Amino acid sequence: xxxxxxxxxxxxxxxxxxxxxxxxxxxxxxxxxxxxxxxxxxxxxxxxxxxxxxxxxxxxxxxxxxxxxxxxxxxxxxxxxxxxxxxxxxxxxxxxxxxxxxxxxxxxxxxxxxxxxxxxxxxxxxxxxxxxxxxxxxxxxxxxxxxxxxxxxxxxxxxxxxxxxxxxxxxxxxxxxxxxxxxxxxxxxxxxxxxxxxxxxxxxxxxxxxxxxxxxxxxxxxxxxxxxxxxxxxxxxxxxxxxxxxxxxxxxxxxxxxxxxxxxxxxx
Amino acid sequence: xxxxxxxxxxxxxxxxxxxxxxxxxxxxxxxxxxxxxxxxxxxxxxxxxxxxxxxxxxxxxxxxxxxxxxxxxxxxxxxxxxxxxxxxxxxxxxxxxxxxxxxxxxxxxxxxxxxxxxxxxx
Numbered sequence: 001x002x003x004x005x006x007x008x009x010x011x012x013x014x015x016x017x018x019x020x021x022x023x024x025x026x027x028x029x030x031x032x033x034x035x036x037x038x039x040x041x042x043x044x045x046x047x048x049x050x051x052x053x054x055x056x057x058x059x060x061x062x063x064x065x066x067x068x069x070x071x072x073x074x075x076x077x078x079x080x081x082x083x084x085x086x087x088x089x090x091x092x093x094x095x096x097x098x099x100x101x102x103x104x105x106x107x108x109x110x111x112x113x114x115x116x117x118x119x120x121x122x123x124x125x126x127x128x129x130x131x132x133x134x135x136x137x138x139x140x141x142x143x144x145x146x147x148x149x150x151x152x153x154x155x156x157x158x159x160x161x162x163x164x165x166x167x168x169x170x171x172x173x174x175x176x177x178x179x180x181x182x183x184x185x186x187x188x189x190x191x192x193x194x195x196x197x198x199x200x201x202x203x204x205x206x207x208x209x210x211x212x213x214x215x216x217x218x219x220x221x222x223x224x225x226x227x228x229x230x231x232x233x234x235x236x237x238x239x240x241x242x243x244x245x246x247x248x249x250x251x252x253x254x255x256x257x258x259x260x261x262x263x264x265x266x267x268x
Numbered sequence: 269x270x271x272x273x274x275x276x277x278x279x280x281x282x283x284x285x286x287x288x289x290x291x292x293x294x295x296x297x298x299x300x301x302x303x304x305x306x307x308x309x310x311x312x313x314x315x316x317x318x319x320x321x322x323x324x325x326x327x328x329x330x331x332x333x334x335x336x337x338x339x340x341x342x343x344x345x346x347x348x349x350x351x352x353x354x355x356x357x358x359x360x361x362x363x364x365x366x367x368x369x370x371x372x373x374x375x376x377x378x379x380x381x382x383x384x385x386x387x388x389x390x
Binding site: 026027028038150177211214 | 295363382
């Protein structure tokens with residue numbers, strides 16, 4: 001799509017394009033995504049990752065659902081297998097980046113001030129502060145927020161959305177924009193299921209399917225090392241898939257549109 | 269909260285359109301928003317004047333067009349309307365569907381004032 005030659009006009013929208021207006025005025029059809037500038041930067045970031053053979057994963061969830069704890073456990077488990085790097089997004093403090101560095105892994109903290117989400121430009125600036133040589137997987141831990149981060153492409157290949165069992169199992173129904181964008185949903189802190197009587201993992205999964213999302217659902221506890229193997233296996237599989245894509249000059253955007261469609265037909 | 273960032277992106281885009289067409293100012297800006305875009309129209313409408321202050325669109329009206337959610341069923345092929353958190357087929361109830369409308373966040377068109385204004389905006 002571009003906004004110069006008219007190729008963004010389709011039979012579905014061309015009636016919007018040419019409309020008579022008053023004299024001295026002219027109507028211009030634009031039909032461009034409002035976040036086009038962010039999306040361009042995101043595409044640039046993605047190209048950068050692909051050139052270096054990096055798989056970039058965006059982690060999103062509410063605050064306190066265990067993104068950093070999951071990363072700590074994941075980085076420890078993958079220590080001898082892959083080189084990982086982490087971008088941390090928070091409104092304030094270096095705390096999360098320090099937790100990651102304590103694991104011997106490179107981390108850059110983005111302090112957003114009052115901004116409720118990361119965008120592609122913030123991630124791009126962060127990349128300039130990092131040494132990406134030899135990095136296999138880059139994790140981007142977004143600001144804890146189930147609303148805003150879903151609307152901004154960062155250049156990642158995959159979205160992973162966490163839902164801790166101390167939250168409601170109807171979160172996917174309450175925050176459909178976020179959960180629709182998930183390429184994988186992780187139910188975290190499952191060791192607490194034994195003492196909680198109001199979280200049904202099957203219901204959480206059913207709410208996700210109601211969003212027409214075929215993403216795998218994995219149940220785990222990073223702290224108690226439960227169910228981590230499935231998640232690690234998924235990561236290995238995704239890294240292999242990313243390398244296979246790079247080998248044939250392709251890339252991948254997070255689910256939702258065309259990719260989502262392929263997944264649907266594969267599992268239908 | 270992020271609607272201000274979206275409003276700022278909108279102002280940048282409209283500014284580019286004004287420049288491209290060497291117009292004096294924008295008088296009407298039409299944006300299409302689907303509920304699945306994650307942007308609240310009311311919040312965008314209240315953020316817009318802040319983002320547009322002192323620009324060549326500060327007096328433009330912002331028209332927000334709603335885009336209803338529609339899904340196409342990959343199993344039975346039906347196209348039906350759906351609720352935001354129930355994107356299942358309205359005919360057969362299958363969840364293997366594709367959203368065909370309702371996730372847009374689109375600058376649809378801009379009306380520009382081409383004639384030099386009598387009251388220059390300087």
